[in-house]
Amino acid sequence: MSQLTLPLMAALTPGKHEILVVDENVEPLDFGIAVDLVAITCLTPTAPRAYEIADEFRRVGRRVVLGGVHPSLMAEEAAEHADSVVIGESEELWPLLLEDLENGSLKPRYTAEHKPDLAGLPYPRRDLMKEDAYLNIPKVETSRGCPFRCSFCSTTVFYGPRMRFRPVEEVVAEVKAAEHRFVFFTDNNITANKSYAKRLFRALEPLGIYWLSQGSIDMADDEELMELAERSGCVGMLVGIESLSDENIAEMGKKASNRVSEYEDKIRIFHKHKIGLIGCFVFGFDGDDKSVFRKTIDFIKRNNIDCPQLTVLTPFPGTSLRCELEAQGRIIHSRWEKYDVGNVVYIPKNMTPEELQRRYNEMCGKVYSRLSIIRRSVRSITYMKNPYRSFVFMKNSFIYRKLFQASQQD
Numbered sequence: 001m002s003q004l005t006l007p008l009m010a011a012l013t014p015g016k017h018e019i020l021v022v023d024e025n026v027e028p029l030d031f032g033i034a035v036d037l038v039a040i041t042c043l044t045p046t047a048p049r050a051y052e053i054a055d056e057f058r059r060v061g062r063r064v065v066l067g068g069v070h071p072s073l074m075a076e077e078a079a080e081h082a083d084s085v086v087i088g089e090s091e092e093l094w095p096l097l098l099e100d101l102e103n104g105s106l107k108p109r110y111t112a113e114h115k116p117d118l119a120g121l122p123y124p125r126r127d128l129m130k131e132d133a134y135l136n137i138p139k140v141e142t143s144r145g146c147p148f149r150c151s152f153c154s155t156t157v158f159y160g161p162r163m164r165f166r167p168v169e170e171v172v173a174e175v176k177a178a179e180h181r182f183v184f185f186t187d188n189n190i191t192a193n194k195s196y197a198k199r200l201f202r203a204l205e206p207l208g209i210y211w212l213s214q215g216s217i218d219m220a221d222d223e224e225l226m227e228l229a230e231r232s233g234c235v236g237m238l239v240g241i242e243s244l245s246d247e248n249i250a251e252m253g254k255k256a257s258n259r260v261s262e263y264e265d266k267i268r269i270f271h272k273h274k275i276g277l278i279g280c281f282v283f284g285f286d287g288d289d290k291s292v293f294r295k296t297i298d299f300i301k302r303n304n305i306d307c308p309q310l311t312v313l314t315p316f317p318g319t320s321l322r323c324e325l326e327a328q329g330r331i332i333h334s335r336w337e338k339y340d341v342g343n344v345v346y347i348p349k350n351m352t353p354e355e356l357q358r359r360y361n362e363m364c365g366k367v368y369s370r371l372s373i374i375r376r377s378v379r380s381i382t383y384m385k386n387p388y389r390s391f392v393f394m395k396n397s398f399i400y401r402k403l404f405q406a407s408q409q410d
Contacts, residue, residue, distance in 0.1 A: 001184055002134040004141065005041045005068065007124035012094050019128065025054075026133035031056050037101055040082075041068035044154070044316055045340040047078075063106065065097065069158045070336070073318035079108065088112030089144075091121075114235055114332035115159070118144065118166040123174055135351070135395075137212075137233070138178045139186045142171045142200060142239040146188040148216070151252045151324070154316040155188050163189075165196050172203045182235075185213035190237075192216070194225055201228035212278075212392075214238040218257040226273045235389050236276035236306065248285040253320075267303045271383040276306035276393045283363075284313035284356050286349040286354065293363045300367060304379045306393040307366050309400060311341035312360055313348075342407025361408065368401035 002023065010019045022029055038057045042050035047070045054064045058081075067086035071078035078085045086093055086108050093110040100106050118141075126138060145163040146156050175183055191197045192212040197219075204211070210233045217239045219225055229237075242258060243249055249258045270277055283298055300308050315322035315331060316339060325331050330347040338345055344353045344360070351359070366372060377394035384390055 001137050001139055002126075002129050002131055004124055004139045004186060005125050006039075007129055008121070008141075009041075009090065010125035010128055010363075011122035014095065014098065017098065018123070019057060021125070021128040023130060023133075024049075026130050029053065031060060032391060035062060037098075038062050038064045040064065040066050042066070043068065044070045044336050045338070046371065047071075047074075047336045049337075051078075051081040055379060058083070059396065063101070065106075069154055070317065072158060073154060073316075075109065083108065084108055086110045086112075089116055091116040112166070115162070115164060118164050119170065121166060123177055124180075136180065137179050137184050138172055138173065139180045139184050139185050142166050142176065142190060143187045143192075143196070145192075147192050148189070148257065149253045149320075150242075151321040152316065152319055154318050157318040159188070162165055163192050165193065166407050168199050168203050169197075171200060172207070175204070175207060175209065176184075183211045183217040184207055185211060186204055187213055189224065190215050191219040191229075194219075194222055196224060198228055201232040201234075207233070207235045207238040210235045210389075210392075212236050212238070216257040216395055217241065217263070217266050220269040224264070226269060226275070229275060230273040234273075234275050235392055236278060237270070238278040238280065238309070240280045241305075242280060242282050243285060243288075243321055244292070244299055245287050246273070247287040251285055251287065252282075263299075264303055267305070271304075271380075274384045274389065276389060277378060278307040278309055278393070278396060279305040280309040280311065282311050282313050284344065284346075284348050284351075288348070289350040290355065290359060291361050297363060297366060304376055306376060306380050306390075307400065310360070310364055310367060310404070312344055312356070313346070314339050314341050340407050342404055364404045368397065368404055373397040373401070 006021050007200045010021055013019055040050050040054055050066065054066060057064050063087060064085045065084040066078045066082040067090055071085050072087045075085050075087050087109060089112050093112055097110050143163055143165045145157045147161055147163060149156055149161060212235055217238045242252060242261065243259055246260050249260065267277060283292060315325050325346050332345050332347060332353060347353055348356050367387060373394055377390045380390040380393060381387055
């Protein structure tokens with residue numbers, strides 16, 4: 001799917017400015033273009049390339065501003081490559097920065113002092129993106145924040161633990177305006193506030209759309225919520241199963257929603273409601289040894305996790321996990337391009353880094369083999385009762401296969 005950040009920033013830009021959005025994933029980048037300001041957003045694994053782009057534009061005399069999750073959490077580092085760094089969510093900062101730019105008084109830092117209200121957000125300028133180069137699934141935002149404080153997650157550090165919500169009617173209006181049959185809601189946890197989720201799902205039902213989002217597995221505890229999700233067109237949910245060890249769940253700070261003994265019953269509830277699972281698993285916790293890989297493969301097969309997301313524990317900047325591992329001298333390097341959740345960048349407790357990497361690679365090779373993906377998709381038809389829904393997860397699985405393969409390239 002195409003990204004959401006820059007199209008939203010474009011929509012927040014006063015109309016007197018001329019805007020060009022360039023997505024280097026799918027189109028060439030022209031360093032010779034005559035512009036007054038180059039604005040770059042990046043995550044941790046794309047930070048090195050963002051810095052290369054910023055340095056080259058500054059070399060030819062362009063002013064550069066960096067923002068997004070990584071520059072916000074590593075502002076000193078980002079400042080070495082930019083004329084200005086935006087720290088935090090930028091809805092309120094961006095117009096101020098542009099005004100300062102016009103007045104010749106661009107500041108080196110713009111820091112969000114509070115989290116912005118999400119009411120009244122404009123529709124993202126999707127017309128500026130090469131949407132036809134991506135899956136035909138627009139992203140729509142309904143909330144920000146996450147009540148869980150997982151030790152490895154930089155999302156909560158950036159957005160904060162307090163949930164903020166867009167008015168339901170504004171979300172519905174944007175979905176209608178997108179004019180697509182399939183939508184991805186970008187929320188970190190769309191069901192964190194069940195009352196809001198129920199209102200949203202009721203409002204979505206008349207639209208006759210399909211949708212995917214992210215939530216916690218404990219939504220299966222609320223039968224009404226599951227029924228509303230099904231009726232509103234929910235095809236699947238990305239849920240953080242994370243680990244099959246209660247010790248690991250407690251270590252990461254997520255024990256309130258994840259109870260390992262209840263996983264299988266809850267997965268059956270999702271499937272009963274024709275909702276597939278993108279099940280996220282993380283490997284390399286201090287409680288993990290080499291047996292975790294076989295155990296996870298068996299769990300995926302037994303429960304037919306429609307699309308497994310297999311990741312290596314990664315100490316992203318700003319997280320409590322990174323602080324802990326740094327204090328223990330267990331960070332191997334900070335080559336950010338390798339912080340893509342497919343490469344081991346720290347010293348595990350019960351395995352060598354090489355063993356963790358090798359066993360992770362072997363597991364991905366099995367789970368993401370073409371035969372395994374097709375088998376899961378065929379089995380999913382029995383409970384989804386809809387080949388199209390099963391195809392969605394087969395497609396996602398092949399995307400994860402491709403991402404895994406890309407992560408292993410030097």
